[in-house]
Amino acid sequence: MTEPLFDTLCVVGPGLIGSSVLRRLRAMPELVGTLIVTDRDRDVLARARALDLGDVVTDDLDAAVKDADCVMLCVPVGAIAPIASRILPIMKSGAILTDVGSTRRSIVDALTPHLRTDIAYVPAHPMAGTEHSGPDAGFATLFEDRWCLITPDRNAPEDAVTRIGAFWHAMGARTRRMDADHHDTICAMVSHLPHLIAFTICGTADTLAEDMRSEVLDFAASGFRDFTRIAASDPTMWRDIFLNNRDALLGVLDRFSQDAAAMADAIRSGDEETIVETIERGRRIRRSLLENRQA
Amino acid sequence: MTEPLFDTLCVVGPGLIGSSVLRRLRAMPELVGTLIVTDRDRDVLARARALDLGDVVTDDLDAAVKDADCVMLCVPVGAIAPIASRILPIMKSGAILTDVGSTRRSIVDALTPHLRTDIAYVPAHPMAGTEHSGPDAGFATLFEDRWCLITPDRNAPEDAVTRIGAFWHAMGARTRRMDADHHDTICAMVSHLPHLIAFTICGTADTLAEDMRSEVLDFAASGFRDFTRIAASDPTMWRDIFLNNRDALLGVLDRFSQDAAAMADAIRSGDEETIVETIERGRRIRRSLLENRQA
Numbered sequence: 001m002t003e004p005l006f007d008t009l010c011v012v013g014p015g016l017i018g019s020s021v022l023r024r025l026r027a028m029p030e031l032v033g034t035l036i037v038t039d040r041d042r043d044v045l046a047r048a049r050a051l052d053l054g055d056v057v058t059d060d061l062d063a064a065v066k067d068a069d070c071v072m073l074c075v076p077v078g079a080i081a082p083i084a085s086r087i088l089p090i091m092k093s094g095a096i097l098t099d100v101g102s103t104r105r106s107i108v109d110a111l112t113p114h115l116r117t118d119i120a121y122v123p124a125h126p127m128a129g130t131e132h133s134g135p136d137a138g139f140a141t142l143f144e145d146r147w148c149l150i151t152p153d154r155n156a157p158e159d160a161v162t163r164i165g166a167f168w169h170a171m172g173a174r175t176r177r178m179d180a181d182h183h184d185t186i187c188a189m190v191s192h193l194p195h196l197i198a199f200t201i202c203g204t205a206d207t208l209a210e211d212m213r214s215e216v217l218d219f220a221a222s223g224f225r226d227f228t229r230i231a232a233s234d235p236t237m238w239r240d241i242f243l244n245n246r247d248a249l250l251g252v253l254d255r256f257s258q259d260a261a262a263m264a265d266a267i268r269s270g271d272e273e274t275i276v277e278t279i280e281r282g283r284r285i286r287r288s289l290l291e292n293r294q295a
Numbered sequence: 296m297t298e299p300l301f302d303t304l305c306v307v308g309p310g311l312i313g314s315s316v317l318r319r320l321r322a323m324p325e326l327v328g329t330l331i332v333t334d335r336d337r338d339v340l341a342r343a344r345a346l347d348l349g350d351v352v353t354d355d356l357d358a359a360v361k362d363a364d365c366v367m368l369c370v371p372v373g374a375i376a377p378i379a380s381r382i383l384p385i386m387k388s389g390a391i392l393t394d395v396g397s398t399r400r401s402i403v404d405a406l407t408p409h410l411r412t413d414i415a416y417v418p419a420h421p422m423a424g425t426e427h428s429g430p431d432a433g434f435a436t437l438f439e440d441r442w443c444l445i446t447p448d449r450n451a452p453e454d455a456v457t458r459i460g461a462f463w464h465a466m467g468a469r470t471r472r473m474d475a476d477h478h479d480t481i482c483a484m485v486s487h488l489p490h491l492i493a494f495t496i497c498g499t500a501d502t503l504a505e506d507m508r509s510e511v512l513d514f515a516a517s518g519f520r521d522f523t524r525i526a527a528s529d530p531t532m533w534r535d536i537f538l539n540n541r542d543a544l545l546g547v548l549d550r551f552s553q554d555a556a557a558m559a560d561a562i563r564s565g566d567e568e569t570i571v572e573t574i575e576r577g578r579r580i581r582r583s584l585l586e587n588r589q590a
């Protein structure tokens with residue numbers, strides 16, 4: 001790559017995702033001319049400066065975004081539409097607006113009235129993360145070999161979509177393009193439902209009698225532990241995801257609850273066939289994952 | 296240790312657990328005098344011979360158990376009581392009967408009428424395993440630093456309980472003594488419920504439309520994958536566990552389902568406080584696990 005993808009890129013919210021993007025960009029100086037970093041939180045900005053995450057680090061959002069060729073919002077899902085609608089009127093004509101939010105439909109609905117024909121809206125959700133957050137949690141290889149789901153607004157010019165794709169390839173990711181609703185259903189199943197279940201089962205364990213709870217912790221290695229890693233994730237982020245992907249999430253949760261109730265019935269009535277069939281399905285899925293090299 | 300713990304030990308069912316015990320014993324020849332291995336399956340016995348798991352490898356169950364000082368049943372939960380009630384009448388007076396079954400109450404209830412006053416029944420459940428099974432899946436270090444839950448029959452002499460404890464310490468495990476019902480409730484929460492949920496969520500994903508299912512596999516790394524490792528486990532073993540720990544399992548499943556329904560309500564009604572509270576609980580449990588060095 002000889003020409004930079006963007007002369008000026010502004011990252012709003014240098015947390016886990018934002019700082020990981022910035023760290024990688026720092027290691028590939030040819031990709032972007034000037035890197036601007038902004039946040040509402042002075043402590044976050046102080047860390048961004050100490051970690052040398054950008055050429056300009058400022059708490060002045062308007063100044064940060066107004067000359068950027070690309071503005072990338074890396075804030076919690078609930079903050080994306082409010083910030084986007086505030087900065088859209090002052091963004092440069094021809095610029096690209098993108099965000100890394102984990103849900104789509106509710107953001108698109110909130111943003112659509114504010115979109116401008118001369119600014120391409122091309123959100124891209126990197127399917128990568130850890131249970132940690134903040135500028136110190138990021139690392140340059142976070143996106144390597146992970147998927148990034150690109151869900152462009154239907155009025156976004158192809159050139160802008162191509163640039164965002166190239167950007168995420170440079171981050172090390174593989175990209176897939178899809179529409180907002182499909183994105184939300186897939187993510188409800190692969191990510192939001194598993195997280196909801198993980199939080200819930202930890203809550204269930206937490207309501208046990210005191211003595212039993214301590215034994216649950218002692219003997220967690222027998223299965224329970226596998227559910228707790230993802231349950232350590234950030235509350236604000238997940239509150240926003242659950243509320244913003246409500247319909248798709250409640251849809252898969254309802255299916256899951258019915259399946260769990262059917263399994264309970266099978267156990268209650270000693271229906272061996274149904275039990276074995278359900279277990280066999282789990283094995284099949286696991287096998288497919290291994291073949292897919294995703295496990 | 297100068298004197299062997301048992302002059303003759305017979306392992307019935309050299310699968311994952313049985314062959315792991317045998318492998319470790321082979322590496323500690325001072326622990327047991329003669330090792331007898333038996334199974335109903337000739338292929339399993341052929342592997343046991345090829346792997347040199349015992350001094351005597353035979354398909355003759357009666358001959359295998361009759362002179363043993365300790366008989367250890369390492370067969371699926373549903374096979375434990377039938378085999379135990381068959382061999383109890385021919386076992387040597389003063390011998391110890393043990394099993395490694397993952398559930399207790401239903402086995403104890405089925406066995407109690409067959410127990411003899413001159414044979415100690417001291418089951419011990421090692422909380423260790425993998426998603427693989429059979430004689431080739433075992434390894435000598437499987438039990439290291441894992442818990443083994445000892446649930447002696449109330450008529451078992453202390454000396455027998457002490458020996459079984461010493462045996463599992465030699466396997467590398469830590470031991471905890473408890474009664475059958477407490478065992479079943481704890482295991483329902485830390486192991487059986489997580490497995491049931493893992494099987495169920497894989498089943499839910501499996502019922503999605505064809506195209507979506509393939510995307511679930513592609514994007515599994517976002518949380519779903521964490522649930523599939525334990526879902527790869529053996530169907531016979533888990534069918535038996537679910538059916539034999541029915542009451543305790545349905546009890547925790549019911550609690551969990553209520554908690555999941557409450558979370559769904561909170562999401563539906565936008566009750567941020569309840570959502571954040573539930574997520575915070577997950578983090579707290581995870582933190583306790585990390586402090587407990589179990590994560």
Ligand SMILES: NC(=O)c1ccc[n+]([C@@H]2O[C@H](COP(=O)([O-])OP(=O)(O)OC[C@H]3O[C@@H](n4cnc5c(N)ncnc54)[C@H](OP(=O)(O)O)[C@@H]3O)[C@@H](O)[C@H]2O)c1
Binds near residue numbers: 017102129135
């Ligand atoms: N973590 C993951 O696994 C993951 C994966 C893919 C996508 N995502 C998405 O990526 C986005 C960022 O997630 P993250 O994990 O990087 O979160 P994070 O580490 O908590 O970073 C979020 C950043 O945004 C700032 N912020 C929060 N609210 C803000 C507001 N109203 N205005 C301005 N700045 C604000 C935060 O600073 P202060 O809160 O201190 O102000 C922080 O610097 C979210 O939309 C999330 O859904 C996350």
Ligand SMILES: NC(=O)c1ccc[n+]([C@@H]2O[C@H](COP(=O)([O-])OP(=O)(O)OC[C@H]3O[C@@H](n4cnc5c(N)ncnc54)[C@H](OP(=O)(O)O)[C@@H]3O)[C@@H](O)[C@H]2O)c1
Binds near residue numbers: 372
């Ligand atoms: N795997 C774990 O995570 C784990 C952990 C702790 C405790 N346990 C308990 O340990 C026991 C064994 O589990 P495992 O994982 O070692 O299973 P495994 O690898 O499948 O081994 C079971 C062995 O028992 C034999 N067997 C099965 N049914 C039998 C019958 N009716 N009569 C005689 N032999 C029979 C099997 O051979 P054939 O089927 O070929 O006859 C096989 O050799 C189970 O009670 C299980 O609940 C398992």
